[in-house]
Amino acid sequence: MFKIDLQKAYDTVEWTFVRQLLDALNFPSEFKTMIIQCITSATYSLSVNGEMFGYFQDDVLLFSKGDAKSMMLLLQAFSTFSKATGLEGVIKRIEAVCRNFLWDNSADYRRIPLVGWDTICRSKDEGGLGIKDQENWNKAMVGRLVDWIAVNRDSIWVHWIHNNYLKGQDWMGYKPSMNSSWVWRRICKIKDEMVPGYTNGKWHVQPDGYTPARSYEWFRGSRPKVNWYKVVWNGWVIPKHQFMGWLVAHAALNTTSKLVGFGVEIEDTCCICALAEETSEHLFCECEYSKRVVREVNNMTSWSYPESGVLEWCMQRTGTKLQKGIQNAMMLSLIYQVWHQRNKCRNEKFMLCPERVAKHIIEEMRARVRGRDKMQLNLADLEWLKKMHLLE
Template sequence: MVEKMVSRIRSLGAKKLSYADRLVLVNSVLNTLHNYWSGIFLIPKCVVKRIEAICRNYLWDGSADFHRVPSVHIKGRSWHDYQPPPDVSWSWKNVCKVKELIKDAYIEDQWAPDSNGFTIRRCYEWLRHRAAPQIWAPVVCNSWNVPKHSLITWISMNNGLNTRAKLASFGYCQEQLCCICESSTENQEHLFFQCEYSQRVLQEIKQWCGFRVDVTMAGLGISGTSMKGLKQQVHCQLWTSCHYHIWFERNNARLNAVITPPIKLAERITAEAKTRILSKIGSSICGQDGVWLRKWNCMVT
């Protein structure tokens, strides 16, 4: 039985399979062979272990014989007190980081948050509820937003955009001036809040919609308190749209040395906003919201 399994693995086709294909082969062929023989004979324990080793080696290495020494991280030590050395892999460091996060959930080695015991789902829910809610989450994750606008804004809120200042801190960029105005260091605070180009774009949008679209964190307070209903939804949509298009123009200036005039960019943003509004409400809205939208030429007559 072992020879038959090894011969299957050593065949020419089996060596060229991908990881997913090897997994299918192990489950559908090798394990089936094992189950067939198990129904006829009582297989010795040493043979079962050999079969498991063959399947495991083939799945991970593509060969029946595994010559590499596996990594041993914990041996004879307590998992709760274990600290990863600096030369381990990124994935193992993240596993250990999660271990540190869930330490508080254990009392005398027992999972405390749920009497039914530990599961991955319960652990995830416990970690998710412990995290402090972000003030920008309802605005960024809004159904009125264009998905790609929400994505760029989400990255921006997590300080993940590769501005020149950030790239310079990694040693990948020597020039740190803003790609658009070339007057100050290009970081997220300057690009969205202080750059003259961004301020002119926001001023043009204000003239169109009648209220200030504040892309700072204070703008989140505006959308959450003083604005309600339709105006709040539109403000969220414009808020994320401005982040996306300003970042788009920054990349356009950096890669193509082309900058769209602020008036033209504001027109593009407002045109997208009109299309988004119409797709959400159609022509059935009335009352004060209807009057408000007619001033923007957003109503279908």
């Protein structure tokens, strides 16, 4: 039997730092309390035939035969465990789980994602979903240690680094030796990336000093803003409709035309009308089914219809912020409902009539309006809502 004392990741990190990290990520108070309790007071017992024995803290018990072959197998297992639990491997696994959950609500997704992970990790106004890139977020967190060393923070660890590694050398120009630990070489590598952000030993990217949340944006880099940002991420739009609009903006819907382009052997005609190639433009602007839905909506409201380019149509709306927001929300609801009916038609050979779809769109918008405080609406918006028959 072997009793091994594992040095876990949180054994080498100040617990106050862990608390600050959980605060920065806005986790609920109850969750933060449980995490801190787990890492500061975790103990374990051994269950034998249903009874608990022993009292172990940070220990692992291994049982093996006392022969040379068994000892070699244990050594191989230790080596495999060491490689598998490396930080970069953990980061890639976390990203894989997040990516798979986004597309399939599970940790295991085998198909090609509709949008690349690099795009997803951009901010919403840059065309992404605002999900954090774990690699750059990790760099931003390690960057705090780099900055502590740069400003010679009053910390035992920082003093130890200066006395044992730097020994008077300039931190920005310092190079670690090859026999340094992996952790120290990783810190130094990230420091090299951060050198352009320092002037005279001070982090000049933010005037109030280094913060991981804002420095993450520096590591990530900025991208051009997209012109459809306010159309999709509009407070009047239902969240699942926002996601659908985001996919349309990236031309990411798997229409039959797109699948044929990927080499899939399938008819590329619209399964609803069977009159034209199934593209996003056809489904949402040209297909007679979509036009009938809009005509039914028009019978209940005074709403115009785009001849082409649904997102372009949304960006051309005029009126107050509320009026443009509601019109955009109705268009994204149309996109969602038509795509939903298209899938029902293809997979179940059944779909709702345009009249029922139109009523559903109107009812959704009336529910959104009911959820707002009428006292905050100005007279012009109130009159417009009544004209659109959205205010009951």
